[in-house]
Amino acid sequence: MGQTRFHAEVLVELLRRQTVATTADLKAALGTTVDMTVFRKLREIPYVSSYSHSGRFYTLRDVAEFDARGLWSHQGIRFSQHGSLVDTAERFVVTSERGYSATELRGELGVEVKEALLTLVRTGRLVREEVSGQYVYCAPQAARGRQQLVARRLPIPEEPFEPARARGMVPSDEVRAAIVLFLSTLNEKQRRLYAGLESLRVGHGGDRRLAELTGMDVHTIAKGRRELLLRDSRLDRIRREGGGRKAVEKKCPR
Numbered sequence: 001m002g003q004t005r006f007h008a009e010v011l012v013e014l015l016r017r018q019t020v021a022t023t024a025d026l027k028a029a030l031g032t033t034v035d036m037t038v039f040r041k042l043r044e045i046p047y048v049s050s051y052s053h054s055g056r057f058y059t060l061r062d063v064a065e066f067d068a069r070g071l072w073s074h075q076g077i078r079f080s081q082h083g084s085l086v087d088t089a090e091r092f093v094v095t096s097e098r099g100y101s102a103t104e105l106r107g108e109l110g111v112e113v114k115e116a117l118l119t120l121v122r123t124g125r126l127v128r129e130e131v132s133g134q135y136v137y138c139a140p141q142a143a144r145g146r147q148q149l150v151a152r153r154l155p156i157p158e159e160p161f162e163p164a165r166a167r168g169m170v171p172s173d174e175v176r177a178a179i180v181l182f183l184s185t186l187n188e189k190q191r192r193l194y195a196g197l198e199s200l201r202v203g204h205g206g207d208r209r210l211a212e213l214t215g216m217d218v219h220t221i222a223k224g225r226r227e228l229l230l231r232d233s234r235l236d237r238i239r240r241e242g243g244g245r246k247a248v249e250k251k252c253p254r
Contacts, residue, residue: 086116195216
């Protein structure tokens with residue numbers, strides 16, 4: 001009697017038809033009762049498993065409509081481009097400007113994250129520090145983690161321009177003109193530092209938002225933000241040493 005052949009295309013057809021499926025659904029589609037057969041065939045197709053519901057659900061990567069954060073939810077089932085809950089939590093923390101508390105990250109991912117964060121700390125993939133009475137999870141690299149903690153301790157009374165954005169409003173031309181006029185009264189370094197500070201107050205995506213609002217280059221804003229985090233703010237010097245025009249004596253030596 002010949003060996004039964006299973007085809008991965010059957011799984012693709014099922015996932016395209018019903019968007020998500022469990023292991024039981026996939027076994028039924030293949031006509032097998034063996035979990036390993038399903039897992040072996042899944043390796044042949046571009047799939048992603050859920051980071052919620054203990055990873056019990058599967059979908060195709062080109063079916064999932066991931067947002068800018070790399071997340072997608074279908075009927076309360078959550079998927080991530082970054083992989084499992086542990087991998088996704090690590091990615092969010094390491095790439096964040098200010099680290100995350102467990103409560104903040106739970107709000108982002110929509111699931112409980114305490115166990116995942118503790119696992120990451122135990123394995124050295126994240127570190128945690130107590131800030132203002134709560135644990136903040138940061139990147140394990142010393143320099144990066146220090147930047148996140150400095151940003152965390154900066155006072156953030158209210159995110160600028162965010163209330164209007166939250167209501168779907170765009171700053172008026174008058175507001176934009178006033179901001180541009182104000183920036184024109186500052187020197188190069190002051191503009192950079194001011195934009196960097198506002199970017200820190202906004203948080204994720206701040207460089208881009210401030211660039212849109214002020215017309216400044218996004219890289220200039222990022223530089224100002226980094227200077228603030230590193231406390232590199234020598235206000236008596238606008239450009240780095242060696243910058244600016246050559247001295248007349250050097251250009252025209254006698």
